[in-house]
Amino acid sequence: MSKRQEILDKVTVIDHPVVARDLSILRDNTTGTAEFRAALGRIATILAYFALKDLPLRETIIETPITKTEGCEIDTEIIIVPILRAGLSLVDAIINFILDAKVGHLGMYRDEETHEPVDYYSNLPDGVKDGLVLVVDPMLATGGSADDAIGFMKNQGANNIRFISLIAAPEGLERISEKYPDVSIITAAVDEKLNSDAFIVPGLGDAGDRYFGTT
Ligand code: PRP
Helix, strand or coil, X not given: CCHHHHHHHHCEECCCHHXXXXXXXXXXXXXXXXXXXXXXXXXXXXXHXXXXXXXXXXXXXXXXXXXXXXXXXXXXXXXXXXXECHHHHHHHHHHHHCCCCEECEEEEEECCCCCCEEEEEEECXXXXXXXXXXXXXXXXXXXXXXXXXXXXXXXXXXXXXXXXXXXXXXXXXXXXXXXXXXXXXXXXXXXXXXCCCCCEECCCXXXXXXXXXXX
């Protein structure tokens, strides 16, 4: 088995007809802002469901209208860390499941010439050391932004990190998996490659611009 295949085998790639249909809507050049947001929101919900599926639970005792019984609560704090801007598009879907999740923000954009991330903002809540940190960004292209964001969170003491993306290039997956083997990756699609401008092919263009209507 090739090294790339070994890496891909460790990535959670969502296989679901609704996701496949919605990815087609997102990829389609003629899709407008409203439809793009709606399709991305549906996929984000499914990504969140898979990203949260093995959360630790603690037992509680609850009283139903009939009797006492065992219940449970989620036994970890959840910190969502969107990479601005486009990462914001994945936040609400997670909050819909975890209403008290904290949200930290990391601002970075990719320089159009060098393709390297440029940091411009950070604001993190307490609790990243002990909680589950979900770094979210719809695009994993070269992996430079994710690498920077995950490295930053590790420097802040985070030791339980997952990375959630919508669409990933094999190059970015390889970079993150090799550098951070402890970080699990959940994505809705693994595309073919990067082009010479480091855009994902076939991809969907620039997720941030399409989601925020800035094209
Ligand atoms: C895009 C995207 C990722 C990054 C991916 O951000 O949202 O953050 O590029 O590329 P990489 O894996 O090669 O680093 P962009 O610079 O377009 O900023 P935006 O989120 O503000 O649109």
